[in-house]
Amino acid sequence: MKTLHILNKSPKHAFPASQCARFYSQHDSILLIEDAVYYTLPTTYPLFLAITELRALPTKPTIYALKEDIDARGISETTPNDVKLVTYEGFVELTASHDKSASWY
Amino acid sequence: MKTLHILNKSPKHAFPASQCARFYSQHDSILLIEDAVYYTLPTTYPLFLAITELRALPTKPTIYALKEDIDARGISETTPNDVKLVTYEGFVELTASHDKSASWY
Amino acid sequence: MTPNTHKTLLVILSQSPYSSSLAREAVDYCLAAAAFEQNIQLLFIGDAVLQLLNDQQPANISQKNVAKTLSALPIYGIGNFFVDHEALVRYGLSDEQLCLPIRKVTPRQMADMLANATHTLNF
Amino acid sequence: MTPNTHKTLLVILSQSPYSSSLAREAVDYCLAAAAFEQNIQLLFIGDAVLQLLNDQQPANISQKNVAKTLSALPIYGIGNFFVDHEALVRYGLSDEQLCLPIRKVTPRQMADMLANATHTLNF
Amino acid sequence: MNYSIVVLGAPFSSPSAITALNFTQALLTQGHTVFRVFFYHEGVHCANQLSTPQQDEINLTNQWQTLKKQHNLDLVVCIAAGVKRGVLDQSEANRHEKPCSNINDAFDLSGLGQLVEATEQSDRVVTFGP
Amino acid sequence: MNYSIVVLGAPFSSPSAITALNFTQALLTQGHTVFRVFFYHEGVHCANQLSTPQQDEINLTNQWQTLKKQHNLDLVVCIAAGVKRGVLDQSEANRHEKPCSNINDAFDLSGLGQLVEATEQSDRVVTFGP
Numbered sequence: 001m002k003t004l005h006i007l008n009k010s011p012k013h014a015f016p017a018s019q020c021a022r023f024y025s026q027h028d029s030i031l032l033i034e035d036a037v038y039y040t041l042p043t044t045y046p047l048f049l050a051i052t053e054l055r056a057l058p059t060k061p062t063i064y065a066l067k068e069d070i071d072a073r074g075i076s077e078t079t080p081n082d083v084k085l086v087t088y089e090g091f092v093e094l095t096a097s098h099d100k101s102a103s104w105y
Numbered sequence: 106m107k108t109l110h111i112l113n114k115s116p117k118h119a120f121p122a123s124q125c126a127r128f129y130s131q132h133d134s135i136l137l138i139e140d141a142v143y144y145t146l147p148t149t150y151p152l153f154l155a156i157t158e159l160r161a162l163p164t165k166p167t168i169y170a171l172k173e174d175i176d177a178r179g180i181s182e183t184t185p186n187d188v189k190l191v192t193y194e195g196f197v198e199l200t201a202s203h204d205k206s207a208s209w210y
Numbered sequence: 211m212t213p214n215t216h217k218t219l220l221v222i223l224s225q226s227p228y229s230s231s232l233a234r235e236a237v238d239y240c241l242a243a244a245a246f247e248q249n250i251q252l253l254f255i256g257d258a259v260l261q262l263l264n265d266q267q268p269a270n271i272s273q274k275n276v277a278k279t280l281s282a283l284p285i286y287g288i289g290n291f292f293v294d295h296e297a298l299v300r301y302g303l304s305d306e307q308l309c310l311p312i313r314k315v316t317p318r319q320m321a322d323m324l325a326n327a328t329h330t331l332n333f
Numbered sequence: 334m335t336p337n338t339h340k341t342l343l344v345i346l347s348q349s350p351y352s353s354s355l356a357r358e359a360v361d362y363c364l365a366a367a368a369f370e371q372n373i374q375l376l377f378i379g380d381a382v383l384q385l386l387n388d389q390q391p392a393n394i395s396q397k398n399v400a401k402t403l404s405a406l407p408i409y410g411i412g413n414f415f416v417d418h419e420a421l422v423r424y425g426l427s428d429e430q431l432c433l434p435i436r437k438v439t440p441r442q443m444a445d446m447l448a449n450a451t452h453t454l455n456f
Numbered sequence: 457m458n459y460s461i462v463v464l465g466a467p468f469s470s471p472s473a474i475t476a477l478n479f480t481q482a483l484l485t486q487g488h489t490v491f492r493v494f495f496y497h498e499g500v501h502c503a504n505q506l507s508t509p510q511q512d513e514i515n516l517t518n519q520w521q522t523l524k525k526q527h528n529l530d531l532v533v534c535i536a537a538g539v540k541r542g543v544l545d546q547s548e549a550n551r552h553e554k555p556c557s558n559i560n561d562a563f564d565l566s567g568l569g570q571l572v573e574a575t576e577q578s579d580r581v582v583t584f585g586p
Numbered sequence: 587m588n589y590s591i592v593v594l595g596a597p598f599s600s601p602s603a604i605t606a607l608n609f610t611q612a613l614l615t616q617g618h619t620v621f622r623v624f625f626y627h628e629g630v631h632c633a634n635q636l637s638t639p640q641q642d643e644i645n646l647t648n649q650w651q652t653l654k655k656q657h658n659l660d661l662v663v664c665i666a667a668g669v670k671r672g673v674l675d676q677s678e679a680n681r682h683e684k685p686c687s688n689i690n691d692a693f694d695l696s697g698l699g700q701l702v703e704a705t706e707q708s709d710r711v712v713t714f715g716p
Contacts, residue, residue: 001325001326003324003325003330006582006583008471008472008475008584008585010349010352010380010383012119012120012349012379012380013118014117014119015117015224015256019224019255019256022317022320022321023317023320023321023324024321025321025322025324025325033475034351034352034471034472034475035349035351035352035380035471038349038380038383038424041424041425042425043422043423043424043425044423044424044425068393068394068478069394071390071391071393072351072389072390072391072393072394072396073349073350073351073383073386073389073391074386074387074388074389074390074400074430075386075388076388077388087482088478088479088481088482089482089485089486091479091482092479092482092483092486092488093486095459095483095580095582096457096488096580100327100328100329100330100580100581101330101580101581101582101583102222102324102330102332103332103582103583103584103585104332104585105332105472105585105586106448106449108447108448108453111712111713113601113602113605113714113715115226115229115257115260117226117256117257120347120379124347124378124379127440127443127444128440128443128444128447129444130444130445130447130448138605139228139229139601139602139605140226140228140229140257140601143226143257143260143301146301146302147302148299148300148301148302149300149301149302173270173271173608174271176267176268176270177228177266177267177268177270177271177273178226178227178228178260178263178266178268179263179264179265179266179267179277179307180263180265181265182265192612193608193609193611193612194612194615194616196609196612197609197612197613197616197618198616200589200613200710200712201587201618201710205450205451205452205453205710205711206453206710206711206712206713207345207447207453207455208455208712208713208714208715209455209715210455210602210715210716217576219575228601229600229601230497230586230598230599230600230601231497231537231540231598231599232464232497232586235496235497235534235536235537238536238568239496239568239571239572241568242567242568242569242571242572243572245569245572246569246572246573246576248572248575248576271601271604271605271608272604272608272643272644273601273604273644274642274643329575329578329581331462331575331581331583332583332585340706342705351471352470352471353468353469353470353471353627353716354468354469354627354667354670355594355627355716358626358627358664358667361666361698362626362698362701362702364698365697365698365699365701365702366702366705368699368702369699369702369703369706371702371705371706394471394474394475394478395474395478395513395514396471396474396514397512397513452705452708452711454592454705454711454713455713455715466596466599466628466671467670467671468628468670468671469596469599469627469628469716497599498596498598498599501631501671501672504671504672505672505684505685506672506673506674506679506684506686506688507670507671507672508669508670508672508674508678508682508684509670510666510670513670536640539638540597540598540637540638540639540640540643541596541597541598541631541634541637542631542634542635542636542637542638542688543636544636544638548638549636552638554635554636554638555635555686556636556685556686556688558636558672558686558688586599
């Protein structure tokens with residue numbers, strides 16, 4: 001069963017991101033909301049990948065970020081190509097297309 | 106002027122401890138309260154010293170911990186020798202004997 | 211509400227005992243779930259392993275003993291306790307310091323527990 | 334209350350703009366201090382450097398623009414802005430992205446600012 | 457699908473109180489149903505009728521009330537978490553001899569069984585952490 | 587010495603609400619004076635008269651009230667932070683057409699100038715963060 005991992009804390013907080021990585025199974029997805037969207041900055045995105053790749057999965061994790069939270073924080077210019085932006089509508093669709101969600105905070 | 110640095114977050118939160126270290130001046134003191142007393146555990150105390158020694162001061166920082174918070178959390182058996190336990194009375198005395206306090210959270 | 215043994219609810223606890231009321235509120239939720247005969251698993255990760263420490267004496271900070279409350283859970287039929295082994299190591303905790311008999315799990319096992327659960331609640 | 338130019342109050346901001354109301358409450362405090370002609374310094378550290386980003390558009394999350402509020406501070410006679418240079422670097426922020434003219438400081442300078450202040454408030 | 461929403465954050469102390477509202481609005485717009493919204497931990501402050509944000513700030517309590525009117529939502533505040541934080545209905549105010557109640561009419565104070573039932577009955581449970 | 591205390595944490599969401607009370611009791615016991623205790627950010631919840639902790643839990647609102655009676659403390663809740671979070675005195679309840687006030691009598695709602703004055707007038711300012 002697929003899990004949507006919802007992360008809402010800034011890169012200042014190492015713990016939620018590390019748990020998200022440790023509980024990640026193949027075919028899961030990660031959604032960055034609220035202050036977790038700061039992980040899409042050019043300096044912090046490599047850190048996030050390093051955390052989430054810890055478990056050496058065969059494929060890279062699928063990462064989404066909430067557009068409303070990105071725009072709010074003034075960081076829409078620098079979203080990495082492999083981060084998919086979703087609106088609240090997409091957020092809902094992600095929760096429906098995964099079997100469950102886990103919120104790391 | 107001497108500052109009492111008051112730290113109240115668990116070792117899970119790297120930020121407050123790192124700020125405490127960066128703002129530390131010679132002759133300042135550090136007081137661990139609430140969840141910051143978990144820094145006195147045998148595995149986390151070396152981490153705390155490593156953080157607080159970052160600035161390579163000529164002498165080690167003076168570290169206090171609040172006894173009531175240590176006892177509450179069931180970790181009174183393992184306080185390192187160079188951490189001085191204070192009660193609330195001692196907490197008050199520390200604020201009086203330093204020129205000001207800074208709270209890192 | 212009828213008991214449903216096919217569904218598994220994974221309750222993930224990650225907070226220290228006295229940083230907020232979340233530790234106690236998680237226990238309250240588990241007691242309610244047990245009363246309705248839900249199939250729940252409790253998994254302690256991160257700072258939540260500090261909830262398990264035996265010798266807590268929080269009267270002087272006007273708090274209720276979290277370890278004591280946890281120790282009572284088996285009386286209410288709650289028995290599936292798991293703990294993140296790496297979190298125990300991080301804080302240097304050994305079995306005899308813990309208030310509950312508890313099964314240590316690896317990150318791989320934790321990921322499987324989450325994958326197999328019907329729902330999860332994070333406290 | 335008479336203005337006291339001998340005392341310096343160091344206001345240390347460390348929170349991101351929308352994680353809680355602390356960013357706005359810190360600004361409100363600074364405005365009050367300016368109204369009473371207090372001698373204040375504002376120092377942005379950690380996630381608070383993210384408050385300074387120019388292009389914030391928080392209407393869709395029902396928040397007020399923190400950068401706009403900060404930009405107005407000089408109108409009220411508040412002018413002593415300092416920022417932790419390492420925090421800017423950590424988030425890869427450059428001067429042209431910031432909403433205020435602001436002086437970059439090193440950890441040594443920050444420690445000196447704290448040592449020389451009469452009081453400090455951390456928000 | 458049938459959703460339940462768990463709100464753990466308070467207005468002004470966590471953005472999650474707003475995120476939870478926006479998410480719930482979006483899922484109703486898409487034709488999903490909401491079995492229950494459960495306010496727990498600091499989330500109980502969302503139901504305080506006395507909250508009076510400034511004119512340019514969002515009033516989450518009113519927003520939930522409006523959403524309830526449109527979609528007949530079941531908004532439940534945990535009674536234990538609410539009462540200890542000073543969010544009371546008239547019955548609890550009477551019981552504890554408090555001068556007034558302060559919960560918004562749109563919300564009901566009830567027990568944790570309501571959250572247990574919500575996880576049992578819903579296809580999806582989404583938690584908005586503090 | 588003359589102290590001011592700044593409380594930023596709410597009961598049940600942060601241990602600092604209790605720490606601040608214990609610290610204030612200890613400094614009064616040692617003969618220091620308290621110029622003012624200022625409740626800001628989530629600390630304003632400490633003044634909610636409707637808070638009803640369980641019998642074996644501490645009632646911080648009552649404890650502050652008792653301490654005020656013994657030592658004539660000046661307990662000030664930031665009016666802006668309080669009103670938006672639903673901590674109102676009668677005057678604010680009237681102004682915003684709310685059915686009741688809920689601030690404990692021992693506390694006064696007032697502006698941030700009171701915190702400015704506290705930092706100006708006190709030998710020591712100790713902040714209890716959220």
